[in-house]
Structure formats: structure tokens, C-alpha cells
Amino acid sequence: MAEVAVLGVLAVAAASLDALLGGRRWDAPLREAARLLTTARRATVRSDVPLMRTGVVVLPVAAAVAAAVVPVGGGVAAGVPVSVVWFNAMEVVAWAAVWLVGWGTNSAFALVGGYRFLAQGLAYELPHMFALVTAALAAHSLDFREIAAAQDGLWFGVWMPVGFAVYLVSALAMTFWGPFGHPVGDDVAGGAVLELSGADRLVFFAGRYGLLAVAAAASVPLFLGGGAGPVLPGWAWSVVKAAVVLALLVWARRRLPVLRMERFMTAAWTVLIPAVLLQMLVVGIVVV
Amino acid sequence: MVWALGAVAVACGVAVFVVDSMARATFALLASFLCTGGLLMAAGLHYPGVLVILMMIMEMLVMAVFMVMYMMNPAGLMPMSMLHNRRGALAVAGTAFAAMVAGIVAVPWPERAGRPPDEPAVALGEAIMGSKMLVMMVIGVAILATMIATVVLAMKSGRYGDDA
Numbered sequence: 001m002a003e004v005a006v007l008g009v010l011a012v013a014a015a016s017l018d019a020l021l022g023g024r025r026w027d028a029p030l031r032e033a034a035r036l037l038t039t040a041r042r043a044t045v046r047s048d049v050p051l052m053r054t055g056v057v058v059l060p061v062a063a064a065v066a067a068a069v070v071p072v073g074g075g076v077a078a079g080v081p082v083s084v085v086w087f088n089a090m091e092v093v094a095w096a097a098v099w100l101v102g103w104g105t106n107s108a109f110a111l112v113g114g115y116r117f118l119a120q121g122l123a124y125e126l127p128h129m130f131a132l133v134t135a136a137l138a139a140h141s142l143d144f145r146e147i148a149a150a151q152d153g154l155w156f157g158v159w160m161p162v163g164f165a166v167y168l169v170s171a172l173a174m175t176f177w178g179p180f181g182h183p184v185g186d187d188v189a190g191g192a193v194l195e196l197s198g199a200d201r202l203v204f205f206a207g208r209y210g211l212l213a214v215a216a217a218a219s220v221p222l223f224l225g226g227g228a229g230p231v232l233p234g235w236a237w238s239v240v241k242a243a244v245v246l247a248l249l250v251w252a253r254r255r256l257p258v259l260r261m262e263r264f265m266t267a268a269w270t271v272l273i274p275a276v277l278l279q280m281l282v283v284g285i286v287v288v
Numbered sequence: 289m290v291w292a293l294g295a296v297a298v299a300c301g302v303a304v305f306v307v308d309s310m311a312r313a314t315f316a317l318l319a320s321f322l323c324t325g326g327l328l329m330a331a332g333l334h335y336p337g338v339l340v341i342l343m344m345i346m347e348m349l350v351m352a353v354f355m356v357m358y359m360m361n362p363a364g365l366m367p368m369s370m371l372h373n374r375r376g377a378l379a380v381a382g383t384a385f386a387a388m389v390a391g392i393v394a395v396p397w398p399e400r401a402g403r404p405p406d407e408p409a410v411a412l413g414e415a416i417m418g419s420k421m422l423v424m425m426v427i428g429v430a431i432l433a434t435m436i437a438t439v440v441l442a443m444k445s446g447r448y449g450d451d452a
Binding site: 089 | 309311312315318334335338339341342345346349350352353409436439440
């Protein structure tokens with residue numbers, strides 16, 4: 001369970017870094033959390049409370065359950081032989097979470113945000129899946145630990161850069177973060193999360209940071225050689241690499257504008273998927 | 289564990305027909321499917337189990353969009369019922385249930401021969417596809433290429449240009 005806790009700490013650190021990059025104090029997220037915890041929840045007329053609450057709660061739960069299969073160093077909380085597929089399944093739970101929240105609050109802009117995320121998810125799940133499969137193909141395994149172990153000497157990120165790049169881009173999209181924050185965009189007054197308040201809002205956003213941290217941590221065994229590295233023990237290298245990737249993802253939010261989904265969806269279907277398929281072909285030829 | 293998952297799966301299946309909104313019915317069905325995926329995992333079939341969970345979440349979410357879209361009331365927020373043609377449905381469902389139970393009881397089930405394989409996913413693939421594996425892989429890529437081509441052609445900037 002220590003591995004899950006480490007990723008939880010990374011998620012909090014990501015929130016702090018985001019506050020710092022946004023010109024606020026490092027403890028701004030903690031203050032915001034305290035404020036949300038003491039705020040009364042706002043209720044909307046004829047909202048579907050069970051569905052909305054389900055959407056809120058399921059996001060951090062999915063992040064934690066995904067974190068359980070991501071190895072930190074050599075250790076992993078739950079040793080599942082098909083951990084890559086499990087990780088992907090838990091990422092997809094975010095689709096349900098955003099749609100449920102958008103739908104459940106019975107609010108027009110929130111509903112628009114929820115539907116936006118489904119369109120986004122469909123465009124990004126395929127490239128994301130193929131990026132995962134590319135790494136799995138090279139290692140002949142769907143187990144994060146074996147994929148990390150297969151990168152003896154040469155990291156997958158080095159000799160399959162397209163796969164790594166597509167993974168990072170689609171990971172941003174799967175966590176509706178930064179340039180892919182259209183489902184919670186300002187043009188729809190905050191989108192899916194518009195009506196969330198109090199503890200609901202806190203839990204939902206904590207879940208999103210958790211998912212972001214898990215996506216960054218998963219890139220370490222997939223493309224960055226897992227816990228391999230000189231001097232430091234394996235777990236320390238895993239944490240350092242995950243922290244660097246996570247910092248990059250957080251930084252991307254402040255540097256890149258939010259993209260209109262329908263525009264970028266074209267790029268997803270016509271550039272990302274063919275590119276990652278070609279990468280997979282190259283990897284397949286090299287491996288076989 | 290197996291019994292609990294089965295009970296929850298059935299309860300969620302019943303809930304599909306009890307709840308009064310399309311969104312709730314969709315997610316009750318999804319919960320039922322997730323329990324089925326859990327049952328597969330409990331049986332040691334990790335890969336098919338996780339795959340069922342992954343595919344069902346994606347599929348039911350896409351289906352939720354279409355189900356809500358095609359409802360009688362546009363927003364889908366009005367109370368509704370999943371029960372239609374009660375008498376006919378009851379007859380069909382009762383007959384199907386009786387036939388399946390009769391099958392379970394009447395069929396002489398074979399004794400287990402040998403031990404479960406080390407890699408159930410590989411064994412399952414071999415059992416289903418066998419010598420057709422290569423053909424299936426080629427067809428799989430062809431289907432994917434067709435999907436992508438269809439989307440590309442259907443886009444506004446695609447086949448018919450901007451002013452079509």
C-alpha cells in the first residue's frame with residue numbers, strides 16, 4: 001500500500017506546483033481544500049444526487065486502484081499479471097465520472113462539459129491504448145514489472161519516441177488536463193464541474209490530480225526504464241522519474257492554451273493514430 | 289466472493305428495470321457488467337476479466353449518449369420506465385429462463401480433464417482461433433484501418449470538402 005501512498009503524495013505535490021506556476025503560494029491547494037471542506041454543498045433543482053455522487057467518488061477510487069498496479073521500484077501494491085490493461089480500464093473510469101457529474105447536476109453547461117469529455121475520450125483512447133500496447137509488445141508482457149525489466153540498458157522512451165510522445169499527449173487528454181481541459185473549460189462556465197461545491201468539488205479534483213500522478217508514474221515502467229539507475233535504490237529512481245514527468249504535465253497546463261476538441265480530434269484521428277501504428281509496426285519488426 | 293459478485297450482478301440487473309431514468313438504468317447495467325468482469329477474474333481469467341471491465345465502461349458510456357439521445361423526451365430527464373409490452377415480455381423471458389434452466393439440469397456436463405493451463409488467455413486465444421490466428425490478425429488491422437478511414441472520410445474537411 002506504500003506505493004499508493006507515494007502516488008498520493010505526488011498528487012498533492014502536483015497541486016502545489018500548479019499553484020506556484022499560477023503565481024500563488026505553494027499551500028494554496030491545502031487552503032482551498034480546507035475551505036471546500038467547511039463549505040455547505042450547493043444543491044441544484046431536480047439533480048440526480050446518487051449518480052452525481054457516484055461520479056464524484058469514483059474518480060479518486062479509480063486513481064487509487066490504478067496506482068495499486070503501478071510499480072514503484074520493484075515493489076507493487078497488487079501484483080496483477082495484466083496490470084497494463086487494468087491501468088487503462090481504471091483510466092477510462094474517468095469518462096464515467098465526468099459524464100455522471102455533468103449529467104447528475106441537471107445543469108446545461110455541466111451537461112455540455114460531460115458530453116465533450118466522451119467525444120474527447122473516444123478520440124484519445126485509441127492512441128493511448130496503442131501507445132500502451134507498443135511498450136507491451138516490445139516486452140512481450142502486459143505486466144508493468146516485466147515491461148520495466150525488459151528495458152535493460154535501453155529505455156523504451158529512447159527507441160520508441162513516438163509511442164512515448166503519444167502516451168504523454170493522450171495521458172493529458174485522459175485526465176482532461178491543461179490543453180485538453182475543454183470538458184471543464186471556461187467557455188462553458190467550468191463545464192462538467194460547474195455545480196460541484198464543498199466536499200464534492202474537493203474529492204473530484206483530488207481524484208483528477210491522483211489520476212494525473214498515476215498516469216505520470218505509469219510512464220516510468222512503460223518508457224523510462226522503471227527503477228533502473230545508478231547509486232539510488234530502485235524506488236527512489238521511480239519516484240524521481242515520476243516526479244519529473246508529472247512536473248512536465250503540470251507545466252504544460254500553464255504553457256499551452258486549451259484546445260477546441262473538435263479541431264484537435266482531427267489531429268487525433270489523422271496524425272496520432274497513424275503515427276503510433278507506424279511506431280508499433282517498427283517495434284513489431286524489431287522485436288520479431 | 290463469487291456468490292457476492294453474482295448476487296450484486298443480478299441485483300443491478302433487476303435495478304435496470306426498476307429505476308425511472310435512462311441514465312440510472314444505463315449505469316445499473318454497467319454495474320452488472322462490471323460484476324460479471326469480476327466473476328471472470330475470480331475464475332482466474334485475468335485478461336478476459338479486465339478486458340470485460342475496460343470494454344464495458346467504454347461501451348456503456350457511448351451507449352448512454354445514444355440511449356439518452358433517442359428517448360421520447362429530448363433531455364431524457366423525465367421519469368421513464370424500461371418495461372414495455374409486459375405480458376409478451378414476461379412470456380418470452382419465462383420461456384427463455386425455463387429453457388436455460390432445463391439445459392443446465394438436463395445436459396450431462398463433462399468431467400474436468402487435465403489441469404487449467406498456465407496462461408488462460410493464450411489458451412483461450414488458441415482455442416477460439418487456432419490456425420486462423422494469422423487471418424484474424426490481418427482482418428483486425430483491416431477493420432481498424434476501415435474505422436479510421438471512415439472517420440476521416442466523414443469529417444467535414446474530408447471527402448466532400450468544406451462547402452458540402
